[in-house]
Amino acid sequence: MVQAKDPFVSFKGVQKSYDGESLVVKNLNLDIASGEFLTMLGPSGSGKTTCLMMLAGFETATHGDIELGGRPINNIPPHKRGIGMVFQNYALFPHMTVGENLAFPLNVRRIPRAEVEEKVRSVLDMVQMMAFVDRKPAQLSGGQQQRIALARALVFKPELVLMDEPLGALDKQLREHMQYEIKHIHENLGVTVVYVTHDQSEALTMSNRIAVFDDGVIQQLADPVTLYEKPENAFVAQFIGENNQMSGTIESISKGIATVKLDSGDIVKALAVNTGAVGSRTTLSVRPERCVVVTRKSTAVSTLNAKIEELIYLGDHIRCRMNVAGDDQFIVKVPNTSGQLGLEIGAALKIGWRNDDCRALDFRELD
Amino acid sequence: MTDSQTVTSGAITAADGTPLKKKLAQALFRSRVRAVSLVVPLFAFVMASFVIPIFALMWQGVYNDRFSTYTPNLTEQLTAWDGLAEPGEALFAALVSDLKTARKDRTIGRIATRVNQEYPGTRSLFTSTARKAKKLRAPFKESVIKTNKKWANIEIWRAMKLTSQDLTPSFYATALDGRYTVDKGFVAQNENRQIYVKLFWRTLLISASVMGLCLLLGYPVAYLLATLPLRTSNLLMIMVLLPFWTSLLVRTTAWIAILQSQGVINDLMVAVGITADDSRFSLIYNMTGTIIAMTHILLPFMILPLYSVMKTIPPSYMRAARSLGATPTAAFIRVYAPQTIPGIGAGGLLVFILAIGYYITPALVGGQDGQLISNMIAYHMQKSLNWSLAAALGGILLAGVLLLYWIYDRVIGIDNMKLG
Numbered sequence: 001m002v003q004a005k006d007p008f009v010s011f012k013g014v015q016k017s018y019d020g021e022s023l024v025v026k027n028l029n030l031d032i033a034s035g036e037f038l039t040m041l042g043p044s045g046s047g048k049t050t051c052l053m054m055l056a057g058f059e060t061a062t063h064g065d066i067e068l069g070g071r072p073i074n075n076i077p078p079h080k081r082g083i084g085m086v087f088q089n090y091a092l093f094p095h096m097t098v099g100e101n102l103a104f105p106l107n108v109r110r111i112p113r114a115e116v117e118e119k120v121r122s123v124l125d126m127v128q129m130m131a132f133v134d135r136k137p138a139q140l141s142g143g144q145q146q147r148i149a150l151a152r153a154l155v156f157k158p159e160l161v162l163m164d165e166p167l168g169a170l171d172k173q174l175r176e177h178m179q180y181e182i183k184h185i186h187e188n189l190g191v192t193v194v195y196v197t198h199d200q201s202e203a204l205t206m207s208n209r210i211a212v213f214d215d216g217v218i219q220q221l222a223d224p225v226t227l228y229e230k231p232e233n234a235f236v237a238q239f240i241g242e243n244n245q246m247s248g249t250i251e252s253i254s255k256g257i258a259t260v261k262l263d264s265g266d267i268v269k270a271l272a273v274n275t276g277a278v279g280s281r282t283t284l285s286v287r288p289e290r291c292v293v294v295t296r297k298s299t300a301v302s303t304l305n306a307k308i309e310e311l312i313y314l315g316d317h318i319r320c321r322m323n324v325a326g327d328d329q330f331i332v333k334v335p336n337t338s339g340q341l342g343l344e345i346g347a348a349l350k351i352g353w354r355n356d357d358c359r360a361l362d363f364r365e366l367d
Numbered sequence: 368m369t370d371s372q373t374v375t376s377g378a379i380t381a382a383d384g385t386p387l388k389k390k391l392a393q394a395l396f397r398s399r400v401r402a403v404s405l406v407v408p409l410f411a412f413v414m415a416s417f418v419i420p421i422f423a424l425m426w427q428g429v430y431n432d433r434f435s436t437y438t439p440n441l442t443e444q445l446t447a448w449d450g451l452a453e454p455g456e457a458l459f460a461a462l463v464s465d466l467k468t469a470r471k472d473r474t475i476g477r478i479a480t481r482v483n484q485e486y487p488g489t490r491s492l493f494t495s496t497a498r499k500a501k502k503l504r505a506p507f508k509e510s511v512i513k514t515n516k517k518w519a520n521i522e523i524w525r526a527m528k529l530t531s532q533d534l535t536p537s538f539y540a541t542a543l544d545g546r547y548t549v550d551k552g553f554v555a556q557n558e559n560r561q562i563y564v565k566l567f568w569r570t571l572l573i574s575a576s577v578m579g580l581c582l583l584l585g586y587p588v589a590y591l592l593a594t595l596p597l598r599t600s601n602l603l604m605i606m607v608l609l610p611f612w613t614s615l616l617v618r619t620t621a622w623i624a625i626l627q628s629q630g631v632i633n634d635l636m637v638a639v640g641i642t643a644d645d646s647r648f649s650l651i652y653n654m655t656g657t658i659i660a661m662t663h664i665l666l667p668f669m670i671l672p673l674y675s676v677m678k679t680i681p682p683s684y685m686r687a688a689r690s691l692g693a694t695p696t697a698a699f700i701r702v703y704a705p706q707t708i709p710g711i712g713a714g715g716l717l718v719f720i721l722a723i724g725y726y727i728t729p730a731l732v733g734g735q736d737g738q739l740i741s742n743m744i745a746y747h748m749q750k751s752l753n754w755s756l757a758a759a760l761g762g763i764l765l766a767g768v769l770l771l772y773w774i775y776d777r778v779i780g781i782d783n784m785k786l787g
Contacts, residue, residue: 079695085686085690091686104701108697153690
């Protein structure tokens with residue numbers, strides 16, 4: 001795990017169980033630096049939202065400590081933690097106008113009226129919603145509600161803002177737009193953001209670091225580039241981006257390059273990242289855009305026979321579904337360059353990759 | 368296409384030239400007929416069994432033709448009389464002739480009862496004079512007064528003049544503890560005869576107390592129902608609905624067993640030493656008993672609307688309020704409670720309107736000062752047989768409920784209400 005020098009938020013050996021029989025979060029250790037945008041990414045039920053709720057104070061940790069700014073907050077009730085939070089369904093109070101919603105966190109802090117108005121106005125300005133101050137939340141569109149929810153979590157100047165899948169209910173275009181907006185607000189204000197999502201592209205777009213959750217454990221904690229380029233295990237490789245996975249047995253390892261005998265009998269080479277000793281099982285992972293169709297000129301090191309099953313023309317590239325080593329779901333992205341070879345369904349050809357582009361990871365049953 | 372949509376004198380026409388609106392009405396006619404025919408049976412049933420009887424009874428509150436039917440001659444003379452001058456010979460003559468007929472037709476009792484409603488204590492005057500009417504000779508004024516001096520009292524004649532008018536405000540006047548008189552219009556009833564207004568106020572007070580108690584007791588239960596996990600809340604829901612599956616009479620009599628002075632609660636209090644054996648609490652056959660039993664019976668009507676509203680409030684609102692810095696109390700008061708107002712309104716209105724017309728429970732456990740106006744209406748319907756007065760009391764009750772409904776609409780808004 002990456003250790004920040006002076007962590008702002010820190011989970012120390014945190015465990016959480018709801019029923020006393022199984023752990024939803026298993027031994028979580030995570031440091032978040034001040035001003036960082038950290039995303040908790042994972043499939044539903046992976047424990048990411050539970051972690052967020054423990055940080056917000058709505059769930060208590062069964063074991064372990066959570067620290068905020070150096071002091072443990074396990075026994076501090078949510079309203080004294082001073083953490084801003086954006087909820088999945090926005091949770092704008094339906095009986096209050098936009099202005100009253102934004103003034104709420106200030107009023108409960110007994111801030112003088114003039115100052116409240118001033119702060120509400122400036123935060124409305126920030127999200128460009130000044131004209132909507134007297135509307136009720138029900139009169140706003142999803143995107144507008146989202147902005148108000150964001151503004152409400154920021155209006156009392158918290159140092160830490162939590163977001164629980166805040167863009168889940170928006171359509172694709174609006175979601176992408178809001179991703180940039182949240183990113184810019186984060187950069188301008190310098191607040192620490194902990195963001196929960198199951199959408200990997202959202203995580204890659206916005207975060208400084210991403211913690212990939214599965215089964216109550218952080219599978220990998222890294223910046224977006226590392227996460228995509230160098231997944232440490234088969235789950236992360238499969239969860240982030242698209243991946244072709246093959247299982248096989250390690251024949252030999254030399255200088256970090258493993259020679260693997262696939263279940264189909266073919267022999268390939270791959271970068272040994274997370275493997276056992278010779279003779280153990282491994283999952284190979286190679287990205288569709290790193291596979292090439294082998295011609296005489298190409299420099300691929302490992303090659304396999306392939307048969308084209310399906311072609312999908314996507315403009316900038318052609319997506320080929322191939323039958324490779326007994327797997328007919330093998331995807332290769334062929335760039336749409338001039339002088340492209342005549343790909344056609346049923347054609348037999350060879351595909352290959354450079355050793356670095358195929359990663360030998362821990363063994364995982366393929367589904 | 369172009370000529371099918373030609374605009375003739377401003378109206379769009381269909382392809383065959385008929386106006387589009389007419390064509391549309393034709394097309395929708397069949398489905399309208401079907402819709403109406405589905406509603407007609409219920410509509411007819413409600414009209415015949417509910418709306419028409421109610422209006423017929425309400426009409427009785429202002430219209431009573433019993434006197435004028437049985438005393439046609441006297442009614443004619445009374446109408447001509449101004450009610451201020453001393454009654455003359457013509458009136459007495461008409462009285463004697465009508466009394467003779469009434470005695471022969473055995474309708475004298477009805478006449479006497481009707482006048483007695485207007486001027487209490489005159490019943491025997493009519494029946495006794497009617498017995499002697501055959502022997503009376505002109506001049507009738509003297510001979511009638513000779514049989515009974517009361518006939519010289521002008522008030523009796525005025526009362527008869529009022530009863531002879533079919534359309535009369537006097538029942539409403541009585542229902543409001545007043546009297547309608549020929550010479551002075553509306554006057555207040557004597558202090559010791561004023562009962563109805565006091566009873567109306569008591570009905571309002573008891574209904575409001577029952578509503579308040581139901582809200583106080585029902586709100587936490589509804590909150591639990593809405594927030595507990597499904598298995599627990601289902602069990603709780605069954606317990607809330609259990610009273611619905613028990614007869615109203617059984618529940619009310621159960622309260623008698625529990626609350627009476629030799630009952631469970633009092634025995635317990637004596638045993639524990641809270642009260643002495645000779646100073647047991649009187650919890651029943653008074654207003655306390657009515658309020659306790661009615662609160663218990665009407666509680667589900669408060670809980671269910673509250674529950675249905677609370678069920679729709681996501682827990683994230685409270686969490687949002689907490690995360691924004693509100694204490695649990697502040698979050699409840701400023702965020703949760705305002706969102707339950709539709710449920711409070713619906714439950715409150717439901718309980719209040721049911722309570723204001725409640726009859727069986729107060730009749731059984733109310734004793735003297737736990738009676739409601741509905742018990743008085745029932746009394747006039749069944750015992751005193753003064754249906755007109757019962758109708759007038761009911762009319763006032765209806766007007767009161769409509770007034771409260773209107774106020775509710777102005778203050779909270781009726782479209783803000785949510786039932787079940």
